Structures are given as C-alpha cells and as structure tokens.
Amino acid sequence: MQDAPVFPPHITALKPYVPGLPIEALARRLAIAPDRIAKLASNENPLGPSPRALLAMAAASIDFSRYPDTDCVPLVQALARRHDVPPEWIVVGAGSESLLGQVVSSVLCHGRKALYPRYAFQAFVNSVQKVGATGIVVEEPELRVDLAAMREGLGAQPALVYIANPGNPTGTWVEPDELSDFLAQVPSHVVVLLDEAYIEFLPAASQARAMAWVRQYPNLVVTRTFSKAYGLAGLRVGYAIAQPGLADMLRRVRPPFTVTTLAQAAAEAALEDQPFLEQTLANNREAGELLRAGLEDMGLRVLPSATNFLLAEVGDGQAWARVLQEHALIVRPVGNYGLPSWLRISIGTLGESRRLLEAVASEPQLGMAALR
Numbered sequence: 425m426q427d428a429p430v431f432p433p434h435i436t437a438l439k440p441y442v443p444g445l446p447i448e449a450l451a452r453r454l455a456i457a458p459d460r461i462a463k464l465a466s467n468e469n470p471l472g473p474s475p476r477a478l479l480a481m482a483a484a485s486i487d488f489s490r491y492p493d494t495d496c497v498p499l500v501q502a503l504a505r506r507h508d509v510p511p512e513w514i515v516v517g518a519g520s521e522s523l524l525g526q527v528v529s530s531v532l533c534h535g536r537k538a539l540y541p542r543y544a545f546q547a548f549v550n551s552v553q554k555v556g557a558t559g560i561v562v563e564e565p566e567l568r569v570d571l572a573a574m575r576e577g578l579g580a581q582p583a584l585v586y587i588a589n590p591g592n593p594t595g596t597w598v599e600p601d602e603l604s605d606f607l608a609q610v611p612s613h614v615v616v617l618l619d620e621a622y623i624e625f626l627p628a629a630s631q632a633r634a635m636a637w638v639r640q641y642p643n644l645v646v647t648r649t650f651s652k653a654y655g656l657a658g659l660r661v662g663y664a665i666a667q668p669g670l671a672d673m674l675r676r677v678r679p680p681f682t683v684t685t686l687a688q689a690a691a692e693a694a695l696e697d698q699p700f701l702e703q704t705l706a707n708n709r710e711a712g713e714l715l716r717a718g719l720e721d722m723g724l725r726v727l728p729s730a731t732n733f734l735l736a737e738v739g740d741g742q743a744w745a746r747v748l749q750e751h752a753l754i755v756r757p758v759g760n761y762g763l764p765s766w767l768r769i770s771i772g773t774l775g776e777s778r779r780l781l782e783a784v785a786s787e788p789q790l791g792m793a794a795l796r
Contacts, residue, residue: 465756469655470772480693492685518682520649520662530673532557539582568596588619595729622731624653654694659687718781751783
C-alpha cells in the first residue's frame, strides 16, 4: 500500500474561499430560467458592464493565437494618466484579489507576520496562510477597523499591514484623516496594503487620498479593481499602485499573461466611461436607500455602508439565505467570517430591492428568527 501525499500543515488548515451561489446552480435546482433569479450575493454591478467596454471588445481585432501583453502597456498608460503617477508605479493583475496575493508573496514567508482586522477580506487572509506566515488579528468590536488597536498591533513587529477601506464584508470605512494619522505611525520597513476595491462608492469627501499617500510613503501599495463599479467582474482586471521598489517586487512574483487582451481593452474603455460610472453610483444610492429603509422598518440592524452592499443582522444568516433562495434570490451569509447572525446583501436595481423586501415580508418566520 502506497503512502498518501503529505501536505504542509498551513495548507491542510486552509478553508477554501466559497463564492456566492452561481445563478445557474439555483436555476437548475428550482427548474426555472436563469433570468428569473436575482443574484445579490457577490457585489457585482446590477447594471451590467460598462457600455464602452462592450464596444471596445466588439471592435477589437485580436489574434487569439498570441499571448496577451503581460505588462498591459496601454491600460497602464491610461491608469497612469488618470492617477497622475508614473507608469512604472502601476501593476495590472487578474482582479485585485490576485494582486493582494502578490503583495503577500512578495513580503511574507514562514516566520513573518501580517497585521489585519478581524473582518479582513477572506482571500487576503488565505493568502497569508498559504505562505506559512503568521496572522496578527485585531478585533473590530464596532465592526469597523479600529486604528488605535492596529497601532498597538504594530508592536508585534509585522512585516505587512492590511486595511480594506471600505471593508468587505462589513461595508464600513474610516475617514482619510484617520488613515493619514495611522500611516504616519507605521515604520518605514513595514509594508502597508490599502485595499480600495469599493473606493468609487465612498462619498467624495470621504475618499482616501491614496495617490498622495503613495507618493509620500515608499512602503504603501494601493489596490483597486474594475470588478465592482465598472461592471467587469467576469473579465478579472485589477491594479496596484506603489513606488518602484514595491511595484518591481510585484512584477517578479506575478504570473505571466494573466489578463487577456480583451479584458485589457475593456478595462481601458471602462476607465473613460464616466456616464456609466455616474449611473452606477446613482442606482446604488437609490436602491441602497430603499433596501436599507425597508430592512430597518422590519426592525433589523443594518450597518452603515460605503459600498454596493449592506450587512444586516438577521438572526440566522444561513436560514435567511435558504428561504430567500426559494424566492429565486441569492444573498450571502457570512458565517465564514465569524458573523453567523448577519447577512450580506448586494445592492441590485430598485426592482430587485423591492423584490427582496417583498420576499422577506411574505415569510413571517424570517422576522421571528431576527427577533430571536
């Protein structure tokens, strides 16, 4: 009898990332057409992709027998103009999630530490564990990043600090002045990873001054994505901005050819689609306000959010998700984050917000579960 392969303990202890239930899977289970299902679980853009991105892909003349430009030069140049930074400060990857992993791979290894809040994005936490590094977890008693506690955590001598602003799954955020004060206290040899996947949804006055900080701090890397506000989740395009010392390390660990030629063309076009972005933000405000008001009228606690989702305390998130699936609605329980009594609900269209509220109102047991 042959011995089975032996895997490192930090790998066998990993909990796989569990995405939102696919529309097709629920459609098969309910025996209905996929277009009858509203997916409010993965924080995707309910308006679809940027129209300019669609036009750019339709117009693109691409030889699919050739590898894509691994450096994404036209897209990098467009991003450099948008953010007024040198092109060599920008690294493009397959969604910002891939760039989080590249930062981890560049900085951490067995024996090194990462400092992050309790409700940090699971994909980042998994990346830390994959390289055998140690996580220093800072509690979030108010479900908001506690920067005072993060400052104390610096005493544990981490090599990497992670903050998502706004955060996922909480949706909460910290103001720019608070972040600025924190950054000034991080030792220069400690890398800070500021994840801004939802930055477009923050009010202008609260949007972090990330580009100014990148110019000021050589140890800061900022990540952003085209998956949320720009509606390109299926194309997987994100980017990191950092000074050359950090950016060069990301390029060294980045797998080649990870962003397809079509995705690069779409992202470049989407970046210039300001009307679509404004339409997305307007829908998010209107549908989000309707959803929040309706849930709060039912007696539920809903966290403040500067994203395209709401986190609501419902009593039993898994039970709510199962019941709502019978109404062809997919939402996201967050027990995997240690929040079993909460439910994350993506902000869809106005019609989808109304539909979800009507479904909840038609299920008395949901309200009773929330009251317990």
